[in-house]
Amino acid sequence: MSENKNLKSQIPNLKSENWFASWFDTPYYHILYKERNYREAQIFMDNLTHYLNLPEKAKVLDLACGKGRHAIYLNQLGFDVIGADLSENSIAIASKNSNDTLHFQVHDMRLPFDDKFDAIFNLFTSFGYFENDDDNLKTLIAMKESLSEYGFGVIDFMNVNQVIANLIPEEVKTVDGIDFHIKRYYIDDHIYKEIDFKDNGNDFHFVEKVRALTLQDFAELMEQAGIYLLEVFGDYKLKKFHKTDSERLILFFK
Incomplete structure (x- = not known):
């Protein structure tokens, strides 16, 4: 019997215009992306927290935390961490790791928190999903309102120039016996990935x-939100950002 036999019953029946509200809540999303590099993520967290020189037991928000891989490691580094995500299934899984200084909650990133944070991290291209572009601005404003007076925000986004130039139109990725047929394309200022299996x-x-979203797009959004863009990096080792070559677009702001 296939270990995936009962997965279909776990697919949420959501009548939502937001693709992420259903896809991120399925077990198949986690199957497809199960081989993400956890060590790379930890090195990134080490570099981030060292660069920001966060105080011991700083209050950190991992916004759009998924199953909590970054939040859990940040907590292991000694920080007081909240992981927030729209996916109830992801939060249910992440919450198994909760302790006195690590908590998880279902939350819409367009809404500010009652708490104030020393740092807010939005990682692994967890931005720009909304149908309405105004929601991207709402998210930045919510992040600003959730930061303490001396707090820092970090958005880790793809470098769209590099991604579009190297887009792989089609591939088949087999994980746990499932053949995921993936198509990628760029149209109307959006990058699409169709997944059939x-x-x-x-x-x-x-x-x-x-x-x-390009660096210029983010700069304009941040100006509208009243956010000060402090620094831009191009990879998880915090090397300088290059428009055509960098793998990531990592923005530090306050």
Whole structure:
């Protein structure tokens, strides 16, 4: 019997215009991306917290935390961490790691928190998903309102120039016996990823859609939000950002 036999019953039946509200809440999302580099993520967290010189037991928000891989490691570094995500399933999984200084909650990133944080991290291209571009501005304003007076925000986004130039149009990725047929394309200022697969006789189709925000786009949004862009880096080792070559667009602001 396939270990994925009962996965279809876990797919939420959401009538939502937001693709991420359903796709991120499925077990298949976590299957497809299960091989992400955890050590790379930890090195990034080490570099981030060292660069920001965060005080011991600083209050940190991991915004759009998924199953909490960054939040858990940040807590291991000694910080008081809240992980927040729209996906109830992801938060349920992450919450198994909760302790006195690590908590998880379901939260819409467009809304500010009652708490104030010394640092807010939005990591691994967890921005630009909304159908309405105004929601990107709302998210930045919510982040600003959730920061303490001396707090820092960090957005780790893809470098869209590099991604579009190196887009792989089609590939098949096999994980846990499932063949994920993936198509990628760029249209109308968005990068799309179509994901089709079959499991236990059932056909599935999901689409990831992310606004292709450039450094200039972020700079304009941050100016509107009243945020001060302090520094820009191009990879997880915090090397200088290069428009055409850098893998990431990492923005530090307050």
